[in-house]
Amino acid sequence: MNFIITGAAGFIGSHLAIELLASNHSVTAIDNLSTGFLHNLDAVQDHPDFTLLIGDVQNKELWTRYAGKGDIIIHLAATVGVKKVYVNSHETLTNNLDSTNAVLEIAREKQCKVFFASTSEVYGQSEKATLSETDSLQVHTTDQGRSSYVISKLTNEISCLNYDQLMSVPVIIGRFFNVVGKNQKSDFGMVIPTFIENALAGNPVTLFNDGSQRRSFCYVDDLLRAIISLISEPAAWGQIFNIGNDHAITIKELASYVHSKCESRSEIIYLPMPPERAGKSEIYSRLPSLDKIASYVKWKPQVSWQESIDLMITKKRAELLMDIV
Numbered sequence: 001m002n003f004i005i006t007g008a009a010g011f012i013g014s015h016l017a018i019e020l021l022a023s024n025h026s027v028t029a030i031d032n033l034s035t036g037f038l039h040n041l042d043a044v045q046d047h048p049d050f051t052l053l054i055g056d057v058q059n060k061e062l063w064t065r066y067a068g069k070g071d072i073i074i075h076l077a078a079t080v081g082v083k084k085v086y087v088n089s090h091e092t093l094t095n096n097l098d099s100t101n102a103v104l105e106i107a108r109e110k111q112c113k114v115f116f117a118s119t120s121e122v123y124g125q126s127e128k129a130t131l132s133e134t135d136s137l138q139v140h141t142t143d144q145g146r147s148s149y150v151i152s153k154l155t156n157e158i159s160c161l162n163y164d165q166l167m168s169v170p171v172i173i174g175r176f177f178n179v180v181g182k183n184q185k186s187d188f189g190m191v192i193p194t195f196i197e198n199a200l201a202g203n204p205v206t207l208f209n210d211g212s213q214r215r216s217f218c219y220v221d222d223l224l225r226a227i228i229s230l231i232s233e234p235a236a237w238g239q240i241f242n243i244g245n246d247h248a249i250t251i252k253e254l255a256s257y258v259h260s261k262c263e264s265r266s267e268i269i270y271l272p273m274p275p276e277r278a279g280k281s282e283i284y285s286r287l288p289s290l291d292k293i294a295s296y297v298k299w300k301p302q303v304s305w306q307e308s309i310d311l312m313i314t315k316k317r318a319e320l321l322m323d324i325v
Contacts, residue, residue, distance in 0.1 A: 001025050001026070001070075001071070001072065002025070002026045002027075002028065002068065002071045002072075003020050003025055003026070003027050003028070003071070003072050003073075003074060004027075004028045004029075004030065004063070004066060004067060004071060004072070004073045004074070004112070005017055005020075005027060005028070005029050005030065005073075005074045005076065006030045006031070006057045006073070006074070006075050006076055006077035006099070006103060007030075007031055007035075007036060007057075007075075007076035007077035007078065008027070008029030008030060008031050008036070008041065008052070008076070009029065009031035009033060009036030009037055009038055009040050009041055010031065010035060010036040010037075010040070010076060010077075010080075011040070011179075011181070011183060011184045011185065011220070012076055012117075012179060012220060012223065013029070013031070013036065013040075013074075013076045013077075014036075014040035014041050014183070015181065015183075015220050015221075015224060016074065016076075016224055016227065017029055017041060017044060017050070018041075018043055018044055019224050019228070020228075021044050021047050021049060021050055023228075024049075025049070026049035026050070026051075027044075027049065027050050027051070028051045028053065028063065028066045028067075029041065029050065029051065029052045029053065030053045030055065030057055030062070030063055030077070031052075031053075031054065031077070032054070032055055032056045032057075032077075033054065034079075035079075035080055035081065035084070035187075035188060037185075040183060051066065053066070056099075057075075057077050057099045057102055057103060058095075058098050058099055058102045060102050060105070060106055063106070064106055064109070064110070067106050067107075067110040067112050068110060068112070069110060069111040069112070070111065070112070070113070071110070071112045071113070072112065072113045072114070072115060072231055073103055073106070073107055073112050073113070073114045073115070074114075074115045074117075074227065074231075075099075075100060075103045075114060075115065075116050075117060076117045077099050078095070078096050078099065078117070078152075078153075079091065079092040079095050079096060079149070080188055081187070081188025081189050081190075082146065082188070082189045083188070083189050084188055084189075085146055085148065085149045086146055089146075089147075089148040090148070092148045092149050092152060093148040093149075093151065093152050095152075096149070096152035096153065096156060097152050097155060097156065100116065100156040100159060100160070101159065103116075104159060104160065104163045104169060107163070107169045108163060108167050108168075108169050112169070113169070113170040113171070113172075113231070113237065114160065114163075114169060114170070114171045114172075115171075115172045115174065115227060115230070115231055116156060116157070116160045116171060116172070116173050116174070117174055117176055118153050118156065118157055118173050118174060118175045118176070118240075119149075119150070119153050119175060119176055120175050120176065120177040120178075120242070120244065120286050120288065121149065121150045121153070121283065121286075122137045122138075122150060122153055122154050122157070122175065123135060123137060123138065123283075123286070124137065124138025124139060124150070124283065125138060125283055126138070126285075129287065130246070130287050130288065130289040131242065131286070131287065131288055131289060132242070132289040132291070132292070133175070133240045133241065133242060133289075133292050137154060139151055139154070157173055157240070160173055161173075161238075164237070164238050165238070170237040170238065171237065171238065172230050172231060172236055172237055172238075172239060172240075172241070173239070173240040173241070174226070174227065174230070174240075174241055174243045175240065175241065175242050175243065175288075176218075176223065176243055176244065177216055177218055177242065177243065177244025177245065177286060177287075177288050178191075178215050178216060178217050178218065178244065178286075179217075179218050179219075179220055179223050179244075180192050180193075180217045180218070180219060180220065180308050180309075180312065181219050181220030181221065181308065181311070181312065182220075182311060182312055182315040183315070184220075184312070191215075191251065191254070192217065192254070192258070192308075192309060192312060193312065193316075195254065195255055195258040195259075196258055196262065196309070196312055196313055196316050197316065198266060199258050199259050199262035199264035199266050200262050200264065200313075200316060200317065200320065201266075202264065202265055202266050203266060204266055204267045204268070204269045205255050205258070205259060205264070205266050205267070205268045205269070206269055206270075206271055207251055207252060207255055207268065207269070207270050207271070208251075208270070208271055208272070208273045208274070209270065209272070209273060210252070210270065211250060211251045211252030211255065211270065212250055212251070212252065213250065213251045213283075213285070214248045214249065214250055214251075214285040214286070214287065215248060215249065215251065215254070215286060216244055216245040216246060216247055216248045216249075216286065216287050216288065216305070217245055217249075217305045217308055218243065218244045218245040218301055219245075219301070219303035219307070219308040219311075221302075221303060222245070222301040222302055222303055223243060225299060225302075226241075226243045226293065226297075226299050227243070229297040229298075229299050230293070230296070230297055230299075232297075233296055233297050235296060236296050236297065239292075239296070241292055241293045241296070242288035242289060242290060242292065242293060243288075243293065244287075244288040244290070244301075245288075245301045245305065246287060246288055246289070246290050246300075246301070247304070247305060248285070248286075248287045249305060254305075254309075255268055256268070257306065257309060258309060258313075261309060261310060261313055262313060
């Protein structure tokens with residue numbers, strides 16, 4: 001089968017491209033390298049079934065001819081990173097909307113299927129202990145930069161469902177909860193690689209407020225299994241699924257574990273919320289219900305948050321050793 005991956009040079013996209021090629025599929029990868037890195041795809045650059053297109057997803061002429069009937073487009077490309085989204089509110093909104101519209105139009109023209117990567121942030125500040133796909137979705141304010149990301153993803157979901165229901169474009173929407181793993185960068189504010197890098201370097205490990213925010217962390221290999229399982233299940237098309245780990249920890253617990261595992265002498269410090277996380281923009285608790293996905297594909301995460309961190313620390317230490325050599 002032929003897969004088209006947008007945002008293929010990013011953290012998740014590169015892992016997915018490698019996995020699909022290893023399973024004897026062909027992959028067409030698209031990335032404008034705004035937040036992706038070519039070296040993430042070094043392992044498959046010379047693979048005979050791999051095609052890399054450097055450019056914007058919105059440039060349909062770049063990749064229309066690579067799409068064909070029955071192909072699956074896995075749409076991961078989006079503006080990401082809390083700081084980047086906050087500073088570039090309008091660009092975030094227009095980029096995410098226009099990119100998804102381009103994907104859906106090509107899917108309609110070429111009779112492709114689409115897996116769309118949405119976000120757990122569409123649930124907003126919920127009082128519920130776990131979040132289900134049928135829960136209400138919330139945007140508390142439109143006057144803060146991060147809201148543009150949530151609004152764009154909500155609108156993208158509506159567009160996907162419209163194309164599925166009205167234009168016969170089979171779509172699956174995956175609401176990703178925090179995904180982590182080897183090769184994830186700290187550049188865009190991702191908390192675990194940031195903590196690991198600072199702990200290993202002896203720099204302060206910084207928490208905001210009292211560190212009581214609760215998060216769950218899904219290892220990237222588990223995410224890939226979920227995506228591949230869902231697109232292989234005929235009944236999953238036209239549906240929305242949470243994808244994440246259903247065990248939550250506080251950011252304070254996370255920092256303590258990273259600090260211990262890195263055998264770090266770094267100071268753990270607490271600072272007020274920065275502007276991009278202030279007010280109603282920061283979500284304090286986010287935990288998925290996985291009942292729906294389990295009922296369709298019997299999927300559940302297998303890698304614990306501790307094991308995820310251990311694997312990431314081992315990889316980062318190896319990278320640092322290579323830099324020394």
